[in-house]
Amino acid sequence: MGRLFGTDGVRGLANAELTPELGMAIAASAARVLAESDRSHRPVAVVGRDPRASGEMLEAAVTAGLASAGADVLRAGMLPTPAVAYLVGELGADLGVMISASHNPMPDNGIKLFAEGGHKLPDAVEDAIEARLDEPGSRPVGSAVGRVRDLDDADERYLAHLLAAGPEGTSLAGLRVVVDCANGAAAQLAPEAYRRAGAEVIPIHAAPDGLNINENCGSTHLGEVTAAVAEHQADIGIAHDGDADRCLAVDAAGGQVDGDQIMAILALALRERGQLVEDTLVATVMSNLGLHLAMRDAGINVRTTAVGDRYVLEELRAGGYTLGGEQSGHLVLPAHATTGDGLLTALRLMARMAATGRSLAELASVVVALPQVLVNVRVTDKAAVAAAADVQDAVAKAEIELGDRGRVLLRPSGTEQLVRVMVEAPTRELAERIGQQLATIVASVT
Secondary structure (H helix, E strand, O other): OOOOOEOOEEEEEEOOOEOHHHHHHHHHHHHHHHHHHOOOOOOEEEEEEOOOHHHHHHHHHHHHHHHHOOOEEEEEEEOOHHHHHHHHHHOOOOEEEEEOOOOOOOOEEEEEEEOHHHOEOOHHHHHHHHHOOOOOOOOOOHHHOOOEEEOOOHHHHHHHHHHHHOOOOOOOOOOEEEEEOOOOOOOOHHHHHHHHOOOEEEEEOOOOOOOOOOOOOHHHOOHHHHHHHHHHOOOEEEEOOOOOOOOEEEEOOOOEEOHHHHHHHHHHHHHHOOOOHHHEEEEEOOOOHHHHHHHHHOOOEEEEEOOOHHHHHHHHHHHOOOOEEOOOOOEEOOOOOOOOOHHHHHHHHHHHHHHHOOOHHHHHOOOOOOOEEEEEEEOOOHHHHHHOHHHHHHHHHHHHHHHHHOEEEEEEOOOOOEEEEEEEOOOHHHHHHHHHHHHHHHHHHO
């Protein structure tokens, strides 16, 4: 059996792979591990969820698991993932649990854990929790059993934090925004946050019923927010995912603005205010070469990490940097958040539009994305294929052909026996030709 925890917690088909029994065991084990690391007080955990129907079941299981191990529970209800992370730090809690599968389809669900301060758990702590899942452990009784209460002001605490984290003195008055809430955790909070910041807000997919989260909407389906921007003649469209840790955008003409472009816009804004530490942006290897070229021209360094927000967060913390993120729209501003926060990202993006008087299309034009081709090749041993001499020789030849006009990335999948072949080039034709050549060689090695 592989490691239970992935790069973003534990995920699976709810009630089949991710069962209430497993949720209860994870929560109880987490509480025991935390209690043993600090015996000075009784652990306190904040628990939130997105609106998936299975979240109700898993919330009950997680809450029971925590209380059965002697942890007190603050039940925050339906909240975005970054809100739970924030509340852990704000309330001085020992643990945060978010029940969500983010942008995944409704039948899936997940359990994300946050440590003290709202940071993601280190691998070693996750391993300790997993190792103790099947241990019976001693259970507290009487007054030592954990207590459960609802955190009734969770929404207001998070909204106040968001509005305080925006650039000082910047109002969004005069901006008309369409926000696609993905029928997810931010269905009420995102429109309210943008209204309080001064914008005229038109929400869509803001009526979660437990079954419609991410269904043909949100950051993975930009068609409807694009159409709504045109219909309402809005200045910008914002698209979140089910737990609102991501933000993608659409400009007034319907042009899509991805995480790379949003990172560039925010990096330039921070640098202008003298707040971009060491003039450095952190991005993953999947960010388009166009971002690197734009930042180089602006005198901004780009530090590159492996794919996954976990690695972006590690680099941000290690270097004390100000901004990092992924092409998918998962951006982190460490001065204000310990994880990706789609609402904070959107507020900062719209504040830049308001402060400069420039359209989103004009701001985003700083990044000219190179055509990118991604080919997934199924293999029998992804590590061996990626290291094969024939594959490495083919990559070297492709890199020589592209020079500084493009790049090649071969990456074994983190979850499947796939090798992902990514090529960027000045033209789509060239990218497709080189991508197919490399894919053929990768397939022949298997």
